[in-house]
Amino acid sequence: MSSRTANRxxxxxxxxSAERAVSLSSGAECAAALRGEGYDVVEIDAGEDLPAxxxxxxxxxxxNALHGRWGEDGCVQGLLEWLKLPYTxxxxxxxxxxxxxxxxxxVYRRVGLPVVEDLLTSASAARAAHPMQPPYVVKPxxxxxxxxxxxxxxxxxxxxxxxxxxxxxxxVEAFVxxxxxxxxxxxxxxxxxxxxxxxxxxxxxxxxxxxxxxHVVPADLPADVYAACEDYALRAHVALGxxxxxxxxxxxxxxxxxxxxxxxxxxxxxxxxxxSLAPEQAxxxxxxxxxxxxxxxxxxxxxx
Numbered sequence: 055m056s057s058r059t060a061n062r063x064x065x066x067x068x069x070x071s072a073e074r075a076v077s078l079s080s081g082a083e084c085a086a087a088l089r090g091e092g093y094d095v096v097e098i099d100a101g102e103d104l105p106a107x108x109x110x111x112x113x114x115x116x117x118n119a120l121h122g123r124w125g126e127d128g129c130v131q132g133l134l135e136w137l138k139l140p141y142t143x144x145x146x147x148x149x150x151x152x153x154x155x156x157x158x159x160x161v162y163r164r165v166g167l168p169v170v171e172d173l174l175t176s177a178s179a180a181r182a183a184h185p186m187q188p189p190y191v192v193k194p195x196x197x198x199x200x201x202x203x204x205x206x207x208x209x210x211x212x213x214x215x216x217x218x219x220x221x222x223x224x225x226v227e228a229f230v231x232x233x234x235x236x237x238x239x240x241x242x243x244x245x246x247x248x249x250x251x252x253x254x255x256x257x258x259x260x261x262x263x264x265x266x267x268x269h270v271v272p273a274d275l276p277a278d279v280y281a282a283c284e285d286y287a288l289r290a291h292v293a294l295g296x297x298x299x300x301x302x303x304x305x306x307x308x309x310x311x312x313x314x315x316x317x318x319x320x321x322x323x324x325x326x327x328x329x330s331l332a333p334e335q336a337x338x339x340x341x342x343x344x345x346x347x348x349x350x351x352x353x354x355x356x357x358x
Contacts, residue, residue, distance in 0.1 A: 064113035068099035071122025081119035127153035144322040145358030148295035189229035230305035237287035244284035245335040249273035
């Protein structure tokens with residue numbers, strides 16, 4: 055459906071996940087931008103009454119600004135396809151794949167993309183004993199935005215002291231020292247590489263708090279590492295079946311050159327807030343925030 059025939063846009067935001075707050079911020083920013091592009095926009099905080107609210111709103115297109123579980127894992131995408139409503143970003147299968155970190159890594163490995171050693175275990179087992187030799191990272195296997203990420207350093211006195219609300223299944227990954235890099239893919243085009251500089255770990259607070267991190271875009275990297283980030287992000291986008299916008303995150307151990315570059319995950323619903331990475335990369339390419347949102351609407355379809 056082209057933007058010439060689509061006028062009424064429903065922006066989904068909020069939801070139930072651990073990333074509700076940032077989704078509300080993303081949704082408000084996208085709704086304002088789309089109004090600036092001339093669309094009639096209705097904002098919907100996604101709850102149990104979502105089907106009824108969508109039926110009442112009668113949108114031409116649904117702009118998905120949800121993050122985390124239920125909004126980024128194929129659930130709401132399936133609902134929208136059931137209702138035959140065109141929507142933005144990735145479809146059911148690719149959303150579910152990318153949210154499941156273990157299955158994402160299986161896809162990466164199948165197409166020859168570099169990843170670190172990892173395993174799945176229970177949170178109780180990870181609390182009781184080291185699941186691998188430190189240093190390593192423990193995180194939920196199906197959350198985004200660095201929610202619930204814990205690093206166990208070589209000097210740690212014991213295994214990770216995970217909170218009681220940690221999911222039953224966690225992913226443990228070998229820790230890669232060095233730099234945090236990310237690349238956004240817009241359709242079939244990589245938008246460059248950002249070097250993320252934070253005090254300590256690039257966690258949820260650093261991602262979404264003004265001043266929590268500094269973004270160097272385009273990143274000052276060796277040409278082969280920069281090119282590899284763009285190539286790997288495009289290959290990940292295609293291998294996972296992503297649509298619209300995605301963003302792939304990397305760790306780079308600069309002491310090892312290109313061999314020190316590893317994929318962490320691919321985000322099918324990148325943040326769209328004032329501190330978010332994808333809009334920054336688009337802006338460097340001359341794409342305004344409004345134009346980026348408009349492109350996502352123009353790219354929308356059902357059965358993605």
